[in-house]
């Protein structure tokens with residue numbers, strides 16, 4: 001809607017700027033009429049004076065005559081459009097997220113079998129993720145590194161994606177998932193929910209964001225490798241990819257460009273119950289709850305009773321407030337039964353649409 005108004009405004013302002021003085025009184029009179037109507041509908045005034053006009057205003061202030069005209073035109077346009085006109089038809093990013101498409105990505109990943117770090121299957125999963133991201137317009141870079149693990153040296157690879165920026169825009173928000181599955185010697189673990197669900201969701205979010213280049217340019221997507229510990233989470237086991245990624249940011253002193261981030265993990269349980277850990281950044285948690293409320297999905301979101309060690313931990317540690325969107329109440333966690341039949345497209349839809357709403361209405365606004 002904003003874009004439409006601005007375009008309309010430009011068009012009408014240009015037309016009026018060419019009108020000679022004889023035409024002026026009518027414009028002024030209609031402006032007066034509209035103002036009195038406007039006073040009865042204050043919410044419309046808020047629309048007329050919202051951000052998109054700010055740029056134009058500063059340009060127009062150098063030409064006060066046109067500024068006065070443009071103001072009246074903007075009021076006119078806002079009144080003409082009214083609350084129920086094209087505004088209602090404007091596409092809403094959160095309605096474009098498809099749980100079915102997200103689940104289809106998960107299926108493709110699960111079909112590759114167990115995807116532990118260093119395996120051929122995880123390499124294939126990276127090819128898949130990378131190809132999909134490129135189809136959606138993203139530029140992908142690989143961040144390879146080697147780290148010492150309880151099983152010796154392992155080579156890991158994070159995938160980092162950015163949307164080609166228009167102008168000087170740099171990403172200011174991180175959206176993350178891990179794409180590895182935990183290494184097991186005794187069971188066949190395909191990690192449909194743990195490793196698969198969040199990666200499928202993030203791919204679908206990448207598709208949706210790709211249709212909104214101005215939003216996409218503000219985001220960096222990260223698909224971490226090596227989230228899972230070989231033995232137990234410690235300073236040297238688990239979170240390999242996020243620890244490395246955070247260290248790169250800290251070393252390059254570029255972490256400050258990110259105002260925040262969301263980590264998705266285990267978001268596909270067909271019995272969805274997202275529980276934000278107590279270490280969630282307070283303002284972000286509040287805005288996530290508000291987003292869920294706005295979409296009438298509030299009942300799927302609550303607080304967890306404790307902190308969580310996950311890929312958001314190294315990011316929080318270097319000062320990037322990052323929230324772990326996780327449903328840890330999953331009976332098949334780290335078992336051979338973490339399979340796709342435990343997931344639902346609807347659960348992915350709930351998380352994806354709330355995230356998209358949060359991004360467009362809060363984080364990237």
Ligand SMILES: [Zn+2]
Nearest residue numbers: 182194228334
């Ligand atoms: Zn896990």
